[in-house]
Amino acid sequence: xxxVTQLGSHVSVSEGALVLLRCNYSSSVPPYLFWxxxxxxxxxxxxxxxxxxxxxxxGINGFEAEFKKSETSxxxxxxxxxxxxxxxxxxxVISTGYSSxxxxxxxxxxxxxxxx
Amino acid sequence: xxxxxxxxxxxxxxxGSPLSLECTVEGTSNPNLYWYxxxxxxxxxxxxxxxxxxxxxxxxxxxxxxxxxxxxxxxLSSKKLLLSDSGFYLCAASSFRTGGTDTxxxxxxxxxxxx
Numbered sequence: 629x630x631x632v633t634q635l636g637s638h639v640s641v642s643e644g645a646l647v648l649l650r651c652n653y654s655s656s657v658p659p660y661l662f663w664x665x666x667x668x669x670x671x672x673x674x675x676x677x678x679x680x681x682x683x684x685x686x687g688i689n690g691f692e693a694e695f696k697k698s699e700t701s702x703x704x705x706x707x708x709x710x711x712x713x714x715x716x717x718x719x720x721v722i723s724t725g726y727s728s729x730x731x732x733x734x735x736x737x738x739x740x741x742x743x744x
Numbered sequence: 745x746x747x748x749x750x751x752x753x754x755x756x757x758x759x760g761s762p763l764s765l766e767c768t769v770e771g772t773s774n775p776n777l778y779w780y781x782x783x784x785x786x787x788x789x790x791x792x793x794x795x796x797x798x799x800x801x802x803x804x805x806x807x808x809x810x811x812x813x814x815x816x817x818x819x820l821s822s823k824k825l826l827l828s829d830s831g832f833y834l835c836a837a838s839s840f841r842t843g844g845t846d847t848x849x850x851x852x853x854x855x856x857x858x859x
Contacts, residue, residue: 662847671748671834671850672788718788722846732848736787 630655630721634735642743647706649738651719660722661702663693667715714742746771748851750835756857763822765854767835777818778836779810794818830858
């Protein structure tokens, strides 16, 4: 069964600093992986997704993630944090890749705070 | 691209009262539809999913039920709300294509408070 683990429920960085949010996955088949962002009292917005094409995936708002099979990781990064990046971030994996209804397994989330 | 609507945006209901939350999808046909609940300070829990009209799969036993009366309409209901039903309810939709990625897109959510 597939699963994801997000390391660190809360990450705080200074404005302009590197953002690194960690995600490790477990999957018996080649995974499809996602990062979503959730701003307060809003739904989830897709940041980026990995679908077995390029291992470095670029998303919206300057975020990117690198798929590393050897480390079973899919960490999210952004070179320079902005105050507007403060939000909850969820890593997710599709539990079944080829059925008629793929179910997404979400990590527990990482709350990102930005210090002025 | 698809757009997902949810209403109401917020709802305050007394314990024991009924519930009906609605989700509608634009911009795609025959989507897979999902209901999630996000309790305060916790992650997302999948409640129900549907691959077609009248086809509902339940993930967890609970006080809630779901229905899909039309292709792009998904309803979450309860006959009698419990305090533990409070939370943020999210509807999601995806358009699965064989050999493709079943990416889920989310609605804006409904904040339910049961008093």
